[in-house]
Amino acid sequence: MKTLKFKTNINCGGCVSKVTPFLNKQEGVESWEVDTNNPDKILTVETDSATEEEVKVTLQKVGFKAESID
Numbered sequence: 465m466k467t468l469k470f471k472t473n474i475n476c477g478g479c480v481s482k483v484t485p486f487l488n489k490q491e492g493v494e495s496w497e498v499d500t501n502n503p504d505k506i507l508t509v510e511t512d513s514a515t516e517e518e519v520k521v522t523l524q525k526v527g528f529k530a531e532s533i534d
Contacts, residue, residue: 465494465512468519470530471504479528486522490514506533 474480480498487496492514499506507530509519516532523530 465510468509468511468514468516469533470507470509470516470519470523471533472498472507472523472528472530474498474505474507474523474528475500483523483526483528486526487519490518490522492518504533 474483477500480500483498487493487509492511494510494512496507496509499508507519507523511519520530520532
């Protein structure tokens with residue numbers, strides 16, 4: 465299991481509800497959360513096989529940006 469972190473523009477509960485079905489269906493994603501209180505809106509994804517690129521593409525499909533952070 466690895467943890468991926470992204471700086472995003474998911475900034476409210478409405479945005480979270482838009483990405484929820486897509487991230488929940490993403491293969492390899494075990495769990496995820498967005499810290500909307502953080503100025504960088506940090507998305508944390510626990511995964512066993514999904515890559516950073518796959519998560520970014522999924523968010524782009526819904527209209528959100530994600531930038532990998534360490």
